[in-house]
Amino acid sequence: MSYVSTHSRNPQTLRPSGLIDTRQLGDLWRAMLRLTRTTNLPDLREIEYEEGNDSLFALSNVGPEVFVSLHGDNYISRSLARNGSFEFETFERTLAHLGGPRDLLVDVGANLGTVTIPAAARGHAKQVLAVEADRLNYRTLMANLYLNDLQDRVVAINTAAGATSGELLEFQLSPENKGDHRVKHSSEPGAFGEEAWSTYRVESTRLDDLLTRQGLSERLPRSLIWIDVQGWELQVLLGARAAVAAGVPIVIEFWPYGLQRNGMMDGLAAFLCEHFTRLTVANSPEMPAFPATGEGIAAIRARLDGTNPLSACDLLLTRDA
Template identity: 30%
Template sequence: AYKLHIAGDFNDVRVYRYLRHLIGRMGLEKHIVFHGFVADMPEWLRDKGVLLSTTLYESFGMNIGEAMAAGAHPVIHHFPGADKIWPEECLFTTIEMAVEQIRAAVPNRYREFVRTRYDIGRQLRAIDALLDTENSKHRDILHFDAAGKTIKLHLPDRSDHIQRSIALTNNFYECGMLHDMRERAKLLQGAASTIPVAIDVGANIGNHTIFLATQTDMPVIALEPAAGSFAVLDRNIALNELQDKVTAINKGAGAQPARAQLQIRDPHNWGMNRLDLDDAGDIPVITLDSMIGERPVALMKIDVEGMELDVLRGATQILTRDRPL
């Protein structure tokens, strides 16, 4: 019999409770194991024969590559662009296809594929080869074109997942999602009497902030609590001369005013930093409602590693009044 192992925390406890209920109703308690947050993924993957990825959108899929390198056979939902990254025979579009691939899985078959194609040394050499003369002058600043506009991004740490992805693709991170956001925002802007605001909660180094500020007419308010990430965000705003269009705030967002401590979960993935509420914490937490006032909001991007519901609870007035994307 097969056993499904699930790694990672649940952002919404209701989903976890629902799954537990459903598993009990179906009598699958012995076949599904929840492991919660896993710090050492290579070790955890060592005895797993198959990696099932059901993601809807990925710029790459770090968990897929890690699993393949550990010897797991990949069974991957055919998200947009998946066929340009992973073997066609590993992609599925229906549940039936996924089941068939799992039954036919051969552990270790794709270990060499991922090691040869996505070895970190090879990636860094490819990045250096792609850098043009302008980029070569400042190795930590990447220049690229986006819809006719020259974008400059300060990328001080290429071991970080997002920064490495930007440098490797010479483009914004999660382009498909960003383009969808832009087109939807255009529709909202066309119907608005005044130019609305976009809010980027958990702005990190400014990938989404810089995209929205350069590719739409909306002013952007970017919140990033981590000092290191905020410094890079601030520099990227300056590099693209967006000081008049972007307001950067070195604070977190939550359900109510509070204090928090920053938890660094993976030094090679800045996007996994998270806040833990703590009265003695050195990071202020504010509500979006108190920050935004009466300004109309068209779009809210929230990436806060488990605090999404708290952020939304602190934005009830915005959600009720503006119904933003």
């Protein structure tokens, strides 16, 4: 089931987009409003959006979890409304490959919680550190944590993971894909018209610093770091040197277009070759593995469509004992 509600100033008026149980929807909607209005967390109260088209948002209970999603988002939110999930099978495949649940999941670029929420709710991770740079995505993530009663198992931080802490980064907003917001590193014309996207400033924080501040460093021996930051992966890894040195398995999105636009393809390749021994394509059912060498990275790129700026894959980075 999926449905769309009006602006929260008129919460009793509902516009269904399919066959739904309106009593169930009404109860869920009122519970969400009660949480957002009574909590002491100001970021969660701000779920009553005033950001243009995002003043309309969707609620979905298609899958096992309940999600607030953004009405103006044609990608992740649409998948949540229709399917109740977004590419979560890659996470489950990776976890099975690694031998089962983790003590800690670090979800960098957590968006609305499409990995964080089901990972915590289904027992895949005892605790989650979710890092999301965009304010609106972060507020929606917070609402989803409370809707799924996961607020005690997930620490959510509104910051941009980066190579240094305290740096102000220019962050650009995709008008149609709330999962494609990214740090701006080029003003040249791009395949998605991103040179014209609106921007605002966000502060960066090293992932190692976040783990230390939250007292989570001791959980690293049995953890998983999941990174999806639209071509900013190298900077996140540079700020996670302690976690990398500890041998934590890490999944990154390997997106040649975004990496090349940021001028970070060569730097990322060098980092992977220096710190890891094996690169496994996690979003492929066969999970083919390649050595962390120049030749291995070239073989992975050869699997992608070099003419398609959207072509990407998820890489599990590991180091042999």
